[in-house]
Amino acid sequence: MNRANDDERALPDGGDGQAFDAPWQAEALAIAVALQDAGLFTAAEWAEALGRERNRAGLAADGSDYYQSVVDALEALLSGKAIATRGEISATARSWRRAARATPHGKPILLENDPQFGAE
Amino acid sequence: MTARVRALETILTQKGLVDPAAIDAIVDTYENKVGPRNGAHVVAKAWSEPAFADWLRKDATAAIASLGYTGRQGEHMQVVFNTAETHNLVVCTLCSCYPWSVLGLPPVWYKSPPYRSRAVIDPRGVLAEFGLTLPQDRQIRVWDSTAELRYLVVPERPDGTEGWPEERLMRLVTRDSMIGTGLALAAEAT
Numbered sequence: 001m002n003r004a005n006d007d008e009r010a011l012p013d014g015g016d017g018q019a020f021d022a023p024w025q026a027e028a029l030a031i032a033v034a035l036q037d038a039g040l041f042t043a044a045e046w047a048e049a050l051g052r053e054r055n056r057a058g059l060a061a062d063g064s065d066y067y068q069s070v071v072d073a074l075e076a077l078l079s080g081k082a083i084a085t086r087g088e089i090s091a092t093a094r095s096w097r098r099a100a101r102a103t104p105h106g107k108p109i110l111l112e113n114d115p116q117f118g119a120e
Numbered sequence: 121m122t123a124r125v126r127a128l129e130t131i132l133t134q135k136g137l138v139d140p141a142a143i144d145a146i147v148d149t150y151e152n153k154v155g156p157r158n159g160a161h162v163v164a165k166a167w168s169e170p171a172f173a174d175w176l177r178k179d180a181t182a183a184i185a186s187l188g189y190t191g192r193q194g195e196h197m198q199v200v201f202n203t204a205e206t207h208n209l210v211v212c213t214l215c216s217c218y219p220w221s222v223l224g225l226p227p228v229w230y231k232s233p234p235y236r237s238r239a240v241i242d243p244r245g246v247l248a249e250f251g252l253t254l255p256q257d258r259q260i261r262v263w264d265s266t267a268e269l270r271y272l273v274v275p276e277r278p279d280g281t282e283g284w285p286e287e288r289l290m291r292l293v294t295r296d297s298m299i300g301t302g303l304a305l306a307a308e309a310t
Contacts, residue, residue, distance in 0.1 A: 009234040011249050019151055019225040024125040029225075030146035031128055034138045036193050043193040047267035051214035054233075063232035066216070071124055084131045092127035100123070111130060 012062035025067035032074055041077055049073040155224035158189045159272055160293035162222055163304075164286040166199070167277045177201070180272070189221045195267065197222075201274045202300075206259045209247070209300035210271045211239035217265035219272050223295060230299065240264070250301040273300045280307035 020026040036043055053069035053076070078084040099114040111117060132138040162184055166173040175183040180199040184190075191197070197219060200208040212218065213236050218226040229235050238246050243260045247253070254260065263271040275297040281289060291310045296302030 009238075011229050011234050011238075011246065012232050022122070024122045026147045026151065027129060027143060028121075028125045029150070030143045031125070031132065031138060033146050033192060034142050035132070037142075038137060040137060043195060043267040047215055047217055050216065054215045054231075054236075059233050061232060061234050063228045066228075066231045068121065071121060071128070074128060075124075078128070078132075083135070083137065084128070088131060089124065089127050092130050093123040096123040096126045096130070 009061045020067075025070075028067055028070045028074065032070060035074075035077075040083065041081065045077065046073070049077045052076070150220070150225055154189075154220060154222075156222075156293075156295035156298065157290070158187075158224075159219070159222035159295070159298045160290040161187060161286070162189070162199075162272065163274050163293045163298065164289035166201075166274050167281075167289055168286050173201075173274075176274070184222060184272075191219075191221045191270070193267075196269050197272060198263075198269060199272050199274055200261070200263060202276045204258075204276075206261055207247075207254055207300065208271075208273045209239060209243050209260060209262045210265060210273060211236060211262060212265040213237070213240060214264075214266070217267055217270060219265075219270035222272055223298060227295070247301065250296065252302060273298050275302075275304040278304050278307050 020029075032046060035041060036046060041049075050069060050073040053073045054066070059065060059069075075084075075086060075089055078089070079086050095111060095114045095117065096109075098116060099111050100109050102115055103109045103113045129138065129140065129143065133140055162176070165187070166176055172183060175186075176199040180197040183199075184197050200210075202208055212230075216226055216231040218230065235246065240262055243262055244254070247260070265271055275293065277289075278292055281292070288310065292305040292307070294302050294305060297304045
């Protein structure tokens, strides 16, 4: 984070609305909580990983990239602990994107709808 | 981002490390079941019962747990009391550590880089942006939360609320007053 800049920036407005702007934000946070509940990492490890992401340069002053940092921290922790590699996560994400494109509007998106399902 | 999060959930479910039903339950908890009302209950009880306030001073984690509010990871709670001499303000300079069990999820500004930075170096300026101007002789004490220790501010009890039941007092306790960026509402507000 660029501290010198943040020292002067105004606080974001509002913050009294709903907790999440999109379902993926809630799911990302819930995954982080569930993994702590399961003992895969501690609250301190999580705070350290999230803190690393939230102290990078160029963060949005309005905090709108917070849940992006949550996902980045999750991926870093999981790959650091060899629970899931970055390649595995990227490949599965690509598969979900292809599945979304291949699924007719109004139908549930299933990973099996990926035309290359199981190929990657 | 949706695809990345779905990928994480898929991989972790396939490996048996998370249960999708548990993920849904956690989302439901944080969207619907925990929130500042829990903290307002703690504050109203502290105002009403000196013995509970003493318990909060000595062992806030246990006192708060006695009301059914516990952190998932066993994080400890410390309660700090505003007085005529001292105003308390809570921040997490590292990331977004926050007393979820009593306040729910943190507001957007709490997680923002400017708040995390400026609450420490210019607390009066931050409070002014929240519309709160304190007397110059009022000391401001800033508490930096960690993964292991979270803070809850007990604001000063508003005048004219003597004899009020807890339920009515709770309505005066705002979320911001328990972070320290506000005060409890005046008695006339209800």
